Amino acid sequence: MSSPAIARLDASKGSSIPNNSNPGDATATANVTTSTNPADNVAAHAVNIASQEAKGAPSASATQAATVIEGAKQLAAYTAVDHHILPHHKVIGIGSGSTVPYVVDRIVQQGKEVNSGRVFIPTGFQSKELIVKAGLILGDVDQYPNIDVTVDGADEVDSDLNCIKGGGACHLREKVLAEAAETWVVVADYRKNSKVLGTTYKQGVPIEVAPFAYAKLLQNVHRLGSEKAVLRMAKAKAGPVVTDNGNFVIDAPFDESKYKDPHSLLTNLKMLTGVVEVGLFCRMAKAAYFGNQDGSVTIKRDNGEEATLREEEIKNYGGATST
Ligand SMILES: O=C[C@H](O)[C@H](O)[C@H](O)COP(=O)(O)O
Incomplete structure:
Protein backbone atom coordinates (compact mmCIF):
# COMPACT_ATOMS: atom_id res chain seq x y z
CA MET A 1 0.00 0.00 0.00
CA SER A 2 1.74 3.16 -1.17
CA SER A 3 1.77 6.48 0.62
CA PRO A 4 -0.41 9.28 -0.74
CA ALA A 5 2.80 11.30 -1.09
CA ILE A 6 4.12 8.99 -3.79
CA ALA A 7 0.92 8.48 -5.68
CA ARG A 8 1.15 7.77 -9.41
CA LEU A 9 -0.82 9.99 -11.76
CA ASP A 10 -2.87 7.19 -13.23
CA ALA A 11 -6.60 7.69 -13.29
CA SER A 12 -7.43 5.10 -15.87
CA LYS A 13 -9.17 2.36 -13.90
CA GLY A 14 -11.97 1.70 -11.52
CA SER A 15 -15.46 2.98 -10.86
CA SER A 16 -16.78 6.35 -9.86
CA ILE A 17 -18.17 6.84 -6.37
CA PRO A 18 -19.78 9.83 -4.69
CA ASN A 19 -17.59 11.20 -2.04
CA ASN A 20 -19.07 13.61 0.43
CA SER A 21 -22.07 14.15 2.64
CA ASN A 22 -21.33 17.24 4.62
CA PRO A 23 -21.87 20.75 3.40
CA GLY A 24 -18.67 22.76 3.66
CA ASP A 25 -16.45 19.95 2.42
CA ALA A 26 -16.81 21.03 -1.15
CA THR A 27 -13.24 20.23 -2.15
CA ALA A 28 -14.10 16.58 -1.77
CA THR A 29 -17.17 16.43 -3.99
CA ALA A 30 -15.46 15.36 -7.21
CA ASN A 31 -16.09 11.84 -8.40
CA VAL A 32 -13.33 9.48 -7.34
CA THR A 33 -11.79 6.81 -9.50
CA THR A 34 -11.16 3.77 -7.38
CA SER A 35 -8.86 0.78 -7.59
CA THR A 36 -7.65 -1.76 -5.08
CA ASN A 37 -4.49 0.26 -4.54
CA PRO A 38 -5.09 3.37 -2.42
CA ALA A 39 -2.14 5.08 -4.06
CA ASP A 40 -3.84 4.87 -7.45
CA ASN A 41 -6.91 6.43 -5.99
CA VAL A 42 -5.04 9.31 -4.43
CA ALA A 43 -3.52 9.91 -7.84
CA ALA A 44 -6.94 9.83 -9.42
CA HIS A 45 -8.01 12.56 -7.05
CA ALA A 46 -5.07 14.63 -8.19
CA VAL A 47 -6.13 14.26 -11.82
CA ASN A 48 -9.72 15.04 -10.97
CA ILE A 49 -8.75 18.10 -8.99
CA ALA A 50 -6.32 19.25 -11.67
CA SER A 51 -9.10 19.19 -14.24
CA GLN A 52 -11.34 21.11 -11.84
CA GLU A 53 -8.61 23.70 -11.34
CA ALA A 76 -8.51 4.62 7.29
CA ALA A 77 -11.51 3.09 5.56
CA TYR A 78 -9.62 0.36 3.74
CA THR A 79 -7.68 -0.66 6.84
CA ALA A 80 -10.78 -0.75 9.04
CA VAL A 81 -12.66 -2.89 6.51
CA ASP A 82 -9.68 -5.24 6.18
CA HIS A 83 -9.53 -5.64 9.97
CA HIS A 84 -13.21 -5.79 10.87
CA ILE A 85 -15.40 -6.90 7.96
CA LEU A 86 -14.65 -10.57 7.74
CA PRO A 87 -16.12 -13.32 5.54
CA HIS A 88 -18.39 -14.62 8.31
CA HIS A 89 -20.00 -11.19 8.83
CA LYS A 90 -23.39 -11.25 7.12
CA VAL A 91 -25.21 -8.12 8.36
CA ILE A 92 -23.21 -4.94 7.95
CA GLY A 93 -24.12 -1.37 8.87
CA ILE A 94 -22.95 1.41 6.58
CA GLY A 95 -22.49 4.82 8.20
CA SER A 96 -22.49 8.32 6.73
CA GLY A 97 -19.95 10.94 5.78
CA SER A 98 -17.11 11.57 3.41
CA THR A 99 -15.00 8.56 4.47
CA VAL A 100 -17.79 6.02 4.07
CA PRO A 101 -17.71 5.78 0.25
CA TYR A 102 -14.24 4.26 0.68
CA VAL A 103 -15.68 1.73 3.13
CA VAL A 104 -18.20 0.60 0.53
CA ASP A 105 -15.50 0.61 -2.13
CA ARG A 106 -13.33 -1.76 -0.07
CA ILE A 107 -16.26 -4.03 0.74
CA VAL A 108 -17.03 -4.31 -2.99
CA GLN A 109 -13.38 -5.29 -3.53
CA GLN A 110 -13.91 -8.28 -1.22
CA GLY A 111 -15.79 -9.81 -4.14
CA LYS A 112 -19.24 -10.78 -5.37
CA GLU A 113 -19.15 -14.21 -3.80
CA VAL A 114 -18.79 -13.04 -0.22
CA ASN A 115 -21.07 -10.05 -0.71
CA SER A 116 -23.90 -12.06 -2.25
CA GLY A 117 -24.47 -13.62 1.17
CA ARG A 118 -24.57 -10.32 3.02
CA VAL A 119 -27.12 -7.61 3.70
CA PHE A 120 -26.18 -3.96 4.19
CA ILE A 121 -28.07 -1.58 6.46
CA PRO A 122 -27.86 2.18 5.75
CA THR A 123 -27.77 5.07 8.24
CA GLY A 124 -29.45 7.48 5.85
CA PHE A 125 -30.00 8.62 2.30
CA GLN A 126 -26.30 8.83 1.42
CA SER A 127 -25.42 5.32 2.59
CA LYS A 128 -28.55 3.86 1.01
CA GLU A 129 -27.44 5.31 -2.33
CA LEU A 130 -23.93 3.95 -1.83
CA ILE A 131 -25.24 0.45 -1.11
CA VAL A 132 -27.64 0.43 -4.06
CA LYS A 133 -25.16 1.91 -6.54
CA ALA A 134 -22.51 -0.60 -5.49
CA GLY A 135 -24.93 -3.44 -6.30
CA LEU A 136 -25.00 -4.65 -2.68
CA ILE A 137 -28.10 -6.07 -0.99
CA LEU A 138 -30.04 -3.44 0.93
CA GLY A 139 -31.83 -4.15 4.21
CA ASP A 140 -33.19 -2.10 7.08
CA VAL A 141 -32.60 -2.17 10.79
CA ASP A 142 -36.21 -3.11 11.50
CA GLN A 143 -35.59 -6.36 9.58
CA TYR A 144 -32.11 -6.83 11.04
CA PRO A 145 -31.92 -5.43 14.59
CA ASN A 146 -28.71 -7.39 15.18
CA ILE A 147 -25.81 -6.19 13.06
CA ASP A 148 -22.40 -7.84 12.96
CA VAL A 149 -20.31 -4.75 12.25
CA THR A 150 -21.14 -1.10 11.52
CA VAL A 151 -18.43 1.18 10.12
CA ASP A 152 -19.11 4.90 10.35
CA GLY A 153 -17.46 8.31 10.03
CA ALA A 154 -17.18 10.95 12.77
CA ASP A 155 -16.74 14.68 13.15
CA GLU A 156 -14.29 14.30 16.03
CA VAL A 157 -13.08 11.49 18.30
CA ASP A 158 -11.45 11.91 21.74
CA SER A 159 -8.93 9.74 23.58
CA ASP A 160 -11.70 7.59 25.10
CA LEU A 161 -13.30 7.05 21.67
CA ASN A 162 -16.18 9.38 22.49
CA CYS A 163 -17.36 10.96 19.24
CA ILE A 164 -19.17 14.01 17.98
CA LYS A 165 -21.35 12.92 15.08
CA GLY A 166 -24.17 14.49 13.11
CA GLY A 167 -22.33 17.05 11.00
CA GLY A 168 -24.37 15.56 8.16
CA ALA A 169 -27.50 15.31 10.35
CA CYS A 170 -27.52 11.50 10.29
CA HIS A 171 -26.77 10.82 13.95
CA LEU A 172 -30.15 9.39 15.00
CA ARG A 173 -30.00 6.49 12.56
CA GLU A 174 -26.26 6.22 13.07
CA LYS A 175 -26.70 5.73 16.81
CA VAL A 176 -29.36 3.09 16.28
CA LEU A 177 -27.01 1.19 13.97
CA ALA A 178 -24.11 1.66 16.37
CA GLU A 179 -26.14 0.19 19.22
CA ALA A 180 -27.44 -2.62 17.04
CA ALA A 181 -23.92 -3.63 16.05
CA GLU A 182 -21.80 -6.14 17.90
CA THR A 183 -18.81 -4.12 16.70
CA TRP A 184 -18.94 -0.41 15.90
CA VAL A 185 -15.86 1.02 14.20
CA VAL A 186 -15.11 4.64 13.32
CA VAL A 187 -13.09 5.80 10.32
CA ALA A 188 -11.77 9.31 9.70
CA ASP A 189 -8.78 11.34 8.63
CA TYR A 190 -6.15 12.72 11.01
CA ARG A 191 -8.00 16.04 11.50
CA LYS A 192 -10.68 14.29 13.57
CA ASN A 193 -8.27 12.66 16.04
CA SER A 194 -8.38 14.72 19.26
CA LYS A 195 -7.75 14.37 22.97
CA VAL A 196 -10.85 16.36 23.95
CA LEU A 197 -14.00 16.89 21.87
CA GLY A 198 -14.57 20.42 20.58
CA THR A 199 -10.87 20.93 19.80
CA THR A 200 -11.23 20.81 16.04
CA TYR A 201 -14.98 20.48 15.46
CA LYS A 202 -16.21 23.90 16.50
CA GLN A 203 -19.79 23.82 15.23
CA GLY A 204 -20.90 22.14 18.42
CA VAL A 205 -22.92 19.10 19.36
CA PRO A 206 -25.59 18.30 16.74
CA ILE A 207 -28.96 17.79 18.43
CA GLU A 208 -31.87 16.40 16.39
CA VAL A 209 -35.11 17.92 17.66
CA ALA A 210 -38.83 17.73 17.01
CA PRO A 211 -39.53 20.73 14.74
CA PHE A 212 -42.34 22.28 16.79
CA ALA A 213 -40.15 22.30 19.93
CA TYR A 214 -37.06 23.96 18.47
CA ALA A 215 -37.51 27.49 19.88
CA LYS A 216 -38.05 26.28 23.45
CA LEU A 217 -35.20 23.82 23.06
CA LEU A 218 -32.86 26.57 21.88
CA GLN A 219 -33.62 28.47 25.10
CA ASN A 220 -33.02 25.36 27.17
CA VAL A 221 -29.75 24.54 25.40
CA HIS A 222 -28.60 28.14 25.97
CA ARG A 223 -29.39 27.67 29.66
CA LEU A 224 -27.32 24.49 29.72
CA GLY A 225 -24.31 26.63 28.81
CA SER A 226 -24.28 26.74 25.02
CA GLU A 227 -25.02 30.44 24.48
CA LYS A 228 -24.10 30.18 20.80
CA ALA A 229 -26.40 27.26 19.99
CA VAL A 230 -28.25 27.80 16.71
CA LEU A 231 -30.80 26.11 14.51
CA ARG A 232 -28.92 24.62 11.55
CA MET A 233 -30.01 26.36 8.37
CA ALA A 234 -29.99 24.76 4.92
CA LYS A 235 -27.44 25.98 2.37
CA ALA A 236 -29.43 25.74 -0.85
CA LYS A 237 -32.95 26.05 0.51
CA ALA A 238 -34.70 28.75 2.49
CA GLY A 239 -35.19 27.53 6.04
CA PRO A 240 -33.71 24.90 8.33
CA VAL A 241 -32.00 21.62 7.55
CA VAL A 242 -34.58 18.82 7.73
CA THR A 243 -33.16 15.40 8.66
CA ASP A 244 -33.95 12.08 6.97
CA ASN A 245 -36.50 11.68 9.80
CA GLY A 246 -38.25 15.01 9.20
CA ASN A 247 -36.70 16.75 12.22
CA PHE A 248 -34.57 19.89 12.76
CA VAL A 249 -31.00 20.11 14.07
CA ILE A 250 -29.58 22.46 16.70
CA ASP A 251 -25.78 22.89 16.75
CA ALA A 252 -24.65 23.57 20.31
CA PRO A 253 -21.00 24.45 21.03
CA PHE A 254 -19.86 24.02 24.64
CA ASP A 255 -16.81 24.95 26.72
CA GLU A 256 -13.96 22.50 27.12
CA SER A 257 -15.05 21.74 30.70
CA LYS A 258 -18.31 20.25 29.36
CA TYR A 259 -16.59 18.31 26.57
CA LYS A 260 -14.26 16.75 29.14
CA ASP A 261 -17.27 14.86 30.50
CA PRO A 262 -19.20 14.06 27.32
CA HIS A 263 -21.38 11.45 28.99
CA SER A 264 -22.84 13.98 31.46
CA LEU A 265 -23.34 16.43 28.62
CA LEU A 266 -25.12 13.76 26.60
CA THR A 267 -27.37 12.87 29.53
CA ASN A 268 -28.29 16.49 30.24
CA LEU A 269 -29.10 17.21 26.61
CA LYS A 270 -31.04 14.00 26.10
CA MET A 271 -33.26 14.83 29.09
CA LEU A 272 -34.59 17.99 27.39
CA THR A 273 -38.12 17.47 26.14
CA GLY A 274 -38.27 17.53 22.35
CA VAL A 275 -34.75 16.20 21.84
CA VAL A 276 -34.82 13.18 19.54
CA GLU A 277 -31.10 12.31 19.62
CA VAL A 278 -27.80 13.89 20.55
CA GLY A 279 -24.69 13.61 18.38
CA LEU A 280 -22.47 12.47 21.26
CA PHE A 281 -21.54 8.79 20.98
CA CYS A 282 -19.96 7.90 24.31
CA ARG A 283 -17.71 4.87 24.58
CA MET A 284 -19.56 3.01 21.85
CA ALA A 285 -16.66 2.37 19.47
CA LYS A 286 -14.56 -0.75 19.58
CA ALA A 287 -11.88 1.04 17.56
CA ALA A 288 -11.24 4.24 15.63
CA TYR A 289 -9.05 4.35 12.50
CA PHE A 290 -7.42 7.60 11.42
CA GLY A 291 -5.57 7.94 8.13
CA ASN A 292 -2.52 10.17 8.50
CA GLN A 293 -0.79 12.55 6.09
CA ASP A 294 2.29 10.33 5.81
CA GLY A 295 0.37 7.23 4.71
CA SER A 296 0.22 5.61 8.13
CA VAL A 297 -2.93 4.71 10.04
CA THR A 298 -3.45 5.37 13.74
CA ILE A 299 -5.71 2.91 15.52
CA LYS A 300 -7.24 3.67 18.92
CA ARG A 301 -8.97 0.81 20.67
CA ASP A 302 -11.57 0.69 23.44
CA ASN A 303 -9.04 -0.94 25.79
CA GLY A 304 -6.91 2.21 25.65
CA GLU A 305 -4.32 0.80 23.25
CA GLU A 306 -3.11 3.06 20.48
CA ALA A 307 -0.94 2.02 17.55
CA THR A 308 0.24 3.67 14.37
CA LEU A 309 0.74 1.26 11.48
CA ARG A 310 3.10 2.42 8.79
CA GLU A 311 2.73 1.46 5.13
CA GLU A 312 4.49 -1.90 5.34
CA GLU A 313 2.77 -2.81 8.58
CA ILE A 314 -0.66 -2.09 7.07
CA LYS A 315 0.16 -4.24 4.05
CA ASN A 316 1.52 -7.11 6.12
CA TYR A 317 -1.00 -6.90 8.92
CA GLY A 318 -3.32 -9.35 7.20
CA GLY A 319 -4.92 -10.06 10.53
CA ALA A 320 -8.50 -9.86 11.51
CA THR A 321 -9.19 -8.14 14.78
CA SER A 322 -12.94 -8.17 14.75
CA THR A 323 -15.19 -10.45 16.69
O1 LIG B 1 -24.24 13.04 10.24
C1 LIG B 1 -23.20 12.70 9.73
C2 LIG B 1 -22.28 11.75 10.30
O2 LIG B 1 -22.25 11.70 11.68
C3 LIG B 1 -20.89 11.76 9.69
O3 LIG B 1 -20.33 10.51 9.96
C4 LIG B 1 -19.99 12.84 10.25
O4 LIG B 1 -20.63 14.09 10.14
C5 LIG B 1 -18.63 12.88 9.53
O5 LIG B 1 -18.84 13.27 8.22
P1 LIG B 1 -17.64 13.69 7.28
O6 LIG B 1 -16.77 12.50 7.14
O7 LIG B 1 -18.31 14.04 5.98
O8 LIG B 1 -16.95 14.84 7.92
Whole structure:
Protein backbone atom coordinates (compact mmCIF):
# COMPACT_ATOMS: atom_id res chain seq x y z
CA MET A 1 0.00 0.00 0.00
CA SER A 2 1.74 3.16 -1.17
CA SER A 3 1.77 6.48 0.62
CA PRO A 4 -0.41 9.28 -0.74
CA ALA A 5 2.80 11.30 -1.09
CA ILE A 6 4.12 8.99 -3.79
CA ALA A 7 0.92 8.48 -5.68
CA ARG A 8 1.15 7.77 -9.41
CA LEU A 9 -0.82 9.99 -11.76
CA ASP A 10 -2.87 7.19 -13.23
CA ALA A 11 -6.60 7.69 -13.29
CA SER A 12 -7.43 5.10 -15.87
CA LYS A 13 -9.17 2.36 -13.90
CA GLY A 14 -11.97 1.70 -11.52
CA SER A 15 -15.46 2.98 -10.86
CA SER A 16 -16.78 6.35 -9.86
CA ILE A 17 -18.17 6.84 -6.37
CA PRO A 18 -19.78 9.83 -4.69
CA ASN A 19 -17.59 11.20 -2.04
CA ASN A 20 -19.07 13.61 0.43
CA SER A 21 -22.07 14.15 2.64
CA ASN A 22 -21.33 17.24 4.62
CA PRO A 23 -21.87 20.75 3.40
CA GLY A 24 -18.67 22.76 3.66
CA ASP A 25 -16.45 19.95 2.42
CA ALA A 26 -16.81 21.03 -1.15
CA THR A 27 -13.24 20.23 -2.15
CA ALA A 28 -14.10 16.58 -1.77
CA THR A 29 -17.17 16.43 -3.99
CA ALA A 30 -15.46 15.36 -7.21
CA ASN A 31 -16.09 11.84 -8.40
CA VAL A 32 -13.33 9.48 -7.34
CA THR A 33 -11.79 6.81 -9.50
CA THR A 34 -11.16 3.77 -7.38
CA SER A 35 -8.86 0.78 -7.59
CA THR A 36 -7.65 -1.76 -5.08
CA ASN A 37 -4.49 0.26 -4.54
CA PRO A 38 -5.09 3.37 -2.42
CA ALA A 39 -2.14 5.08 -4.06
CA ASP A 40 -3.84 4.87 -7.45
CA ASN A 41 -6.91 6.43 -5.99
CA VAL A 42 -5.04 9.31 -4.43
CA ALA A 43 -3.52 9.91 -7.84
CA ALA A 44 -6.94 9.83 -9.42
CA HIS A 45 -8.01 12.56 -7.05
CA ALA A 46 -5.07 14.63 -8.19
CA VAL A 47 -6.13 14.26 -11.82
CA ASN A 48 -9.72 15.04 -10.97
CA ILE A 49 -8.75 18.10 -8.99
CA ALA A 50 -6.32 19.25 -11.67
CA SER A 51 -9.10 19.19 -14.24
CA GLN A 52 -11.34 21.11 -11.84
CA GLU A 53 -8.61 23.70 -11.34
CA ALA A 54 -8.44 24.19 -15.08
CA LYS A 55 -12.10 25.22 -14.85
CA GLY A 56 -11.26 27.90 -12.27
CA ALA A 57 -11.57 25.85 -9.06
CA PRO A 58 -9.27 26.09 -5.96
CA SER A 59 -5.51 26.78 -5.87
CA ALA A 60 -2.75 24.14 -6.14
CA SER A 61 -1.97 24.12 -2.41
CA ALA A 62 -5.64 23.79 -1.49
CA THR A 63 -6.10 20.96 -3.95
CA GLN A 64 -2.93 19.24 -2.74
CA ALA A 65 -4.24 19.42 0.83
CA ALA A 66 -7.58 18.01 -0.32
CA THR A 67 -5.77 15.16 -2.07
CA VAL A 68 -3.82 14.27 1.08
CA ILE A 69 -7.00 14.34 3.13
CA GLU A 70 -8.80 12.09 0.66
CA GLY A 71 -5.85 9.69 0.74
CA ALA A 72 -6.01 9.65 4.54
CA LYS A 73 -9.74 8.89 4.51
CA GLN A 74 -9.22 6.06 2.09
CA LEU A 75 -6.41 4.52 4.13
CA ALA A 76 -8.51 4.62 7.29
CA ALA A 77 -11.51 3.09 5.56
CA TYR A 78 -9.62 0.36 3.74
CA THR A 79 -7.68 -0.66 6.84
CA ALA A 80 -10.78 -0.75 9.04
CA VAL A 81 -12.66 -2.89 6.51
CA ASP A 82 -9.68 -5.24 6.18
CA HIS A 83 -9.53 -5.64 9.97
CA HIS A 84 -13.21 -5.79 10.87
CA ILE A 85 -15.40 -6.90 7.96
CA LEU A 86 -14.65 -10.57 7.74
CA PRO A 87 -16.12 -13.32 5.54
CA HIS A 88 -18.39 -14.62 8.31
CA HIS A 89 -20.00 -11.19 8.83
CA LYS A 90 -23.39 -11.25 7.12
CA VAL A 91 -25.21 -8.12 8.36
CA ILE A 92 -23.21 -4.94 7.95
CA GLY A 93 -24.12 -1.37 8.87
CA ILE A 94 -22.95 1.41 6.58
CA GLY A 95 -22.49 4.82 8.20
CA SER A 96 -22.49 8.32 6.73
CA GLY A 97 -19.95 10.94 5.78
CA SER A 98 -17.11 11.57 3.41
CA THR A 99 -15.00 8.56 4.47
CA VAL A 100 -17.79 6.02 4.07
CA PRO A 101 -17.71 5.78 0.25
CA TYR A 102 -14.24 4.26 0.68
CA VAL A 103 -15.68 1.73 3.13
CA VAL A 104 -18.20 0.60 0.53
CA ASP A 105 -15.50 0.61 -2.13
CA ARG A 106 -13.33 -1.76 -0.07
CA ILE A 107 -16.26 -4.03 0.74
CA VAL A 108 -17.03 -4.31 -2.99
CA GLN A 109 -13.38 -5.29 -3.53
CA GLN A 110 -13.91 -8.28 -1.22
CA GLY A 111 -15.79 -9.81 -4.14
CA LYS A 112 -19.24 -10.78 -5.37
CA GLU A 113 -19.15 -14.21 -3.80
CA VAL A 114 -18.79 -13.04 -0.22
CA ASN A 115 -21.07 -10.05 -0.71
CA SER A 116 -23.90 -12.06 -2.25
CA GLY A 117 -24.47 -13.62 1.17
CA ARG A 118 -24.57 -10.32 3.02
CA VAL A 119 -27.12 -7.61 3.70
CA PHE A 120 -26.18 -3.96 4.19
CA ILE A 121 -28.07 -1.58 6.46
CA PRO A 122 -27.86 2.18 5.75
CA THR A 123 -27.77 5.07 8.24
CA GLY A 124 -29.45 7.48 5.85
CA PHE A 125 -30.00 8.62 2.30
CA GLN A 126 -26.30 8.83 1.42
CA SER A 127 -25.42 5.32 2.59
CA LYS A 128 -28.55 3.86 1.01
CA GLU A 129 -27.44 5.31 -2.33
CA LEU A 130 -23.93 3.95 -1.83
CA ILE A 131 -25.24 0.45 -1.11
CA VAL A 132 -27.64 0.43 -4.06
CA LYS A 133 -25.16 1.91 -6.54
CA ALA A 134 -22.51 -0.60 -5.49
CA GLY A 135 -24.93 -3.44 -6.30
CA LEU A 136 -25.00 -4.65 -2.68
CA ILE A 137 -28.10 -6.07 -0.99
CA LEU A 138 -30.04 -3.44 0.93
CA GLY A 139 -31.83 -4.15 4.21
CA ASP A 140 -33.19 -2.10 7.08
CA VAL A 141 -32.60 -2.17 10.79
CA ASP A 142 -36.21 -3.11 11.50
CA GLN A 143 -35.59 -6.36 9.58
CA TYR A 144 -32.11 -6.83 11.04
CA PRO A 145 -31.92 -5.43 14.59
CA ASN A 146 -28.71 -7.39 15.18
CA ILE A 147 -25.81 -6.19 13.06
CA ASP A 148 -22.40 -7.84 12.96
CA VAL A 149 -20.31 -4.75 12.25
CA THR A 150 -21.14 -1.10 11.52
CA VAL A 151 -18.43 1.18 10.12
CA ASP A 152 -19.11 4.90 10.35
CA GLY A 153 -17.46 8.31 10.03
CA ALA A 154 -17.18 10.95 12.77
CA ASP A 155 -16.74 14.68 13.15
CA GLU A 156 -14.29 14.30 16.03
CA VAL A 157 -13.08 11.49 18.30
CA ASP A 158 -11.45 11.91 21.74
CA SER A 159 -8.93 9.74 23.58
CA ASP A 160 -11.70 7.59 25.10
CA LEU A 161 -13.30 7.05 21.67
CA ASN A 162 -16.18 9.38 22.49
CA CYS A 163 -17.36 10.96 19.24
CA ILE A 164 -19.17 14.01 17.98
CA LYS A 165 -21.35 12.92 15.08
CA GLY A 166 -24.17 14.49 13.11
CA GLY A 167 -22.33 17.05 11.00
CA GLY A 168 -24.37 15.56 8.16
CA ALA A 169 -27.50 15.31 10.35
CA CYS A 170 -27.52 11.50 10.29
CA HIS A 171 -26.77 10.82 13.95
CA LEU A 172 -30.15 9.39 15.00
CA ARG A 173 -30.00 6.49 12.56
CA GLU A 174 -26.26 6.22 13.07
CA LYS A 175 -26.70 5.73 16.81
CA VAL A 176 -29.36 3.09 16.28
CA LEU A 177 -27.01 1.19 13.97
CA ALA A 178 -24.11 1.66 16.37
CA GLU A 179 -26.14 0.19 19.22
CA ALA A 180 -27.44 -2.62 17.04
CA ALA A 181 -23.92 -3.63 16.05
CA GLU A 182 -21.80 -6.14 17.90
CA THR A 183 -18.81 -4.12 16.70
CA TRP A 184 -18.94 -0.41 15.90
CA VAL A 185 -15.86 1.02 14.20
CA VAL A 186 -15.11 4.64 13.32
CA VAL A 187 -13.09 5.80 10.32
CA ALA A 188 -11.77 9.31 9.70
CA ASP A 189 -8.78 11.34 8.63
CA TYR A 190 -6.15 12.72 11.01
CA ARG A 191 -8.00 16.04 11.50
CA LYS A 192 -10.68 14.29 13.57
CA ASN A 193 -8.27 12.66 16.04
CA SER A 194 -8.38 14.72 19.26
CA LYS A 195 -7.75 14.37 22.97
CA VAL A 196 -10.85 16.36 23.95
CA LEU A 197 -14.00 16.89 21.87
CA GLY A 198 -14.57 20.42 20.58
CA THR A 199 -10.87 20.93 19.80
CA THR A 200 -11.23 20.81 16.04
CA TYR A 201 -14.98 20.48 15.46
CA LYS A 202 -16.21 23.90 16.50
CA GLN A 203 -19.79 23.82 15.23
CA GLY A 204 -20.90 22.14 18.42
CA VAL A 205 -22.92 19.10 19.36
CA PRO A 206 -25.59 18.30 16.74
CA ILE A 207 -28.96 17.79 18.43
CA GLU A 208 -31.87 16.40 16.39
CA VAL A 209 -35.11 17.92 17.66
CA ALA A 210 -38.83 17.73 17.01
CA PRO A 211 -39.53 20.73 14.74
CA PHE A 212 -42.34 22.28 16.79
CA ALA A 213 -40.15 22.30 19.93
CA TYR A 214 -37.06 23.96 18.47
CA ALA A 215 -37.51 27.49 19.88
CA LYS A 216 -38.05 26.28 23.45
CA LEU A 217 -35.20 23.82 23.06
CA LEU A 218 -32.86 26.57 21.88
CA GLN A 219 -33.62 28.47 25.10
CA ASN A 220 -33.02 25.36 27.17
CA VAL A 221 -29.75 24.54 25.40
CA HIS A 222 -28.60 28.14 25.97
CA ARG A 223 -29.39 27.67 29.66
CA LEU A 224 -27.32 24.49 29.72
CA GLY A 225 -24.31 26.63 28.81
CA SER A 226 -24.28 26.74 25.02
CA GLU A 227 -25.02 30.44 24.48
CA LYS A 228 -24.10 30.18 20.80
CA ALA A 229 -26.40 27.26 19.99
CA VAL A 230 -28.25 27.80 16.71
CA LEU A 231 -30.80 26.11 14.51
CA ARG A 232 -28.92 24.62 11.55
CA MET A 233 -30.01 26.36 8.37
CA ALA A 234 -29.99 24.76 4.92
CA LYS A 235 -27.44 25.98 2.37
CA ALA A 236 -29.43 25.74 -0.85
CA LYS A 237 -32.95 26.05 0.51
CA ALA A 238 -34.70 28.75 2.49
CA GLY A 239 -35.19 27.53 6.04
CA PRO A 240 -33.71 24.90 8.33
CA VAL A 241 -32.00 21.62 7.55
CA VAL A 242 -34.58 18.82 7.73
CA THR A 243 -33.16 15.40 8.66
CA ASP A 244 -33.95 12.08 6.97
CA ASN A 245 -36.50 11.68 9.80
CA GLY A 246 -38.25 15.01 9.20
CA ASN A 247 -36.70 16.75 12.22
CA PHE A 248 -34.57 19.89 12.76
CA VAL A 249 -31.00 20.11 14.07
CA ILE A 250 -29.58 22.46 16.70
CA ASP A 251 -25.78 22.89 16.75
CA ALA A 252 -24.65 23.57 20.31
CA PRO A 253 -21.00 24.45 21.03
CA PHE A 254 -19.86 24.02 24.64
CA ASP A 255 -16.81 24.95 26.72
CA GLU A 256 -13.96 22.50 27.12
CA SER A 257 -15.05 21.74 30.70
CA LYS A 258 -18.31 20.25 29.36
CA TYR A 259 -16.59 18.31 26.57
CA LYS A 260 -14.26 16.75 29.14
CA ASP A 261 -17.27 14.86 30.50
CA PRO A 262 -19.20 14.06 27.32
CA HIS A 263 -21.38 11.45 28.99
CA SER A 264 -22.84 13.98 31.46
CA LEU A 265 -23.34 16.43 28.62
CA LEU A 266 -25.12 13.76 26.60
CA THR A 267 -27.37 12.87 29.53
CA ASN A 268 -28.29 16.49 30.24
CA LEU A 269 -29.10 17.21 26.61
CA LYS A 270 -31.04 14.00 26.10
CA MET A 271 -33.26 14.83 29.09
CA LEU A 272 -34.59 17.99 27.39
CA THR A 273 -38.12 17.47 26.14
CA GLY A 274 -38.27 17.53 22.35
CA VAL A 275 -34.75 16.20 21.84
CA VAL A 276 -34.82 13.18 19.54
CA GLU A 277 -31.10 12.31 19.62
CA VAL A 278 -27.80 13.89 20.55
CA GLY A 279 -24.69 13.61 18.38
CA LEU A 280 -22.47 12.47 21.26
CA PHE A 281 -21.54 8.79 20.98
CA CYS A 282 -19.96 7.90 24.31
CA ARG A 283 -17.71 4.87 24.58
CA MET A 284 -19.56 3.01 21.85
CA ALA A 285 -16.66 2.37 19.47
CA LYS A 286 -14.56 -0.75 19.58
CA ALA A 287 -11.88 1.04 17.56
CA ALA A 288 -11.24 4.24 15.63
CA TYR A 289 -9.05 4.35 12.50
CA PHE A 290 -7.42 7.60 11.42
CA GLY A 291 -5.57 7.94 8.13
CA ASN A 292 -2.52 10.17 8.50
CA GLN A 293 -0.79 12.55 6.09
CA ASP A 294 2.29 10.33 5.81
CA GLY A 295 0.37 7.23 4.71
CA SER A 296 0.22 5.61 8.13
CA VAL A 297 -2.93 4.71 10.04
CA THR A 298 -3.45 5.37 13.74
CA ILE A 299 -5.71 2.91 15.52
CA LYS A 300 -7.24 3.67 18.92
CA ARG A 301 -8.97 0.81 20.67
CA ASP A 302 -11.57 0.69 23.44
CA ASN A 303 -9.04 -0.94 25.79
CA GLY A 304 -6.91 2.21 25.65
CA GLU A 305 -4.32 0.80 23.25
CA GLU A 306 -3.11 3.06 20.48
CA ALA A 307 -0.94 2.02 17.55
CA THR A 308 0.24 3.67 14.37
CA LEU A 309 0.74 1.26 11.48
CA ARG A 310 3.10 2.42 8.79
CA GLU A 311 2.73 1.46 5.13
CA GLU A 312 4.49 -1.90 5.34
CA GLU A 313 2.77 -2.81 8.58
CA ILE A 314 -0.66 -2.09 7.07
CA LYS A 315 0.16 -4.24 4.05
CA ASN A 316 1.52 -7.11 6.12
CA TYR A 317 -1.00 -6.90 8.92
CA GLY A 318 -3.32 -9.35 7.20
CA GLY A 319 -4.92 -10.06 10.53
CA ALA A 320 -8.50 -9.86 11.51
CA THR A 321 -9.19 -8.14 14.78
CA SER A 322 -12.94 -8.17 14.75
CA THR A 323 -15.19 -10.45 16.69
O1 LIG B 1 -24.24 13.04 10.24
C1 LIG B 1 -23.20 12.70 9.73
C2 LIG B 1 -22.28 11.75 10.30
O2 LIG B 1 -22.25 11.70 11.68
C3 LIG B 1 -20.89 11.76 9.69
O3 LIG B 1 -20.33 10.51 9.96
C4 LIG B 1 -19.99 12.84 10.25
O4 LIG B 1 -20.63 14.09 10.14
C5 LIG B 1 -18.63 12.88 9.53
O5 LIG B 1 -18.84 13.27 8.22
P1 LIG B 1 -17.64 13.69 7.28
O6 LIG B 1 -16.77 12.50 7.14
O7 LIG B 1 -18.31 14.04 5.98
O8 LIG B 1 -16.95 14.84 7.92
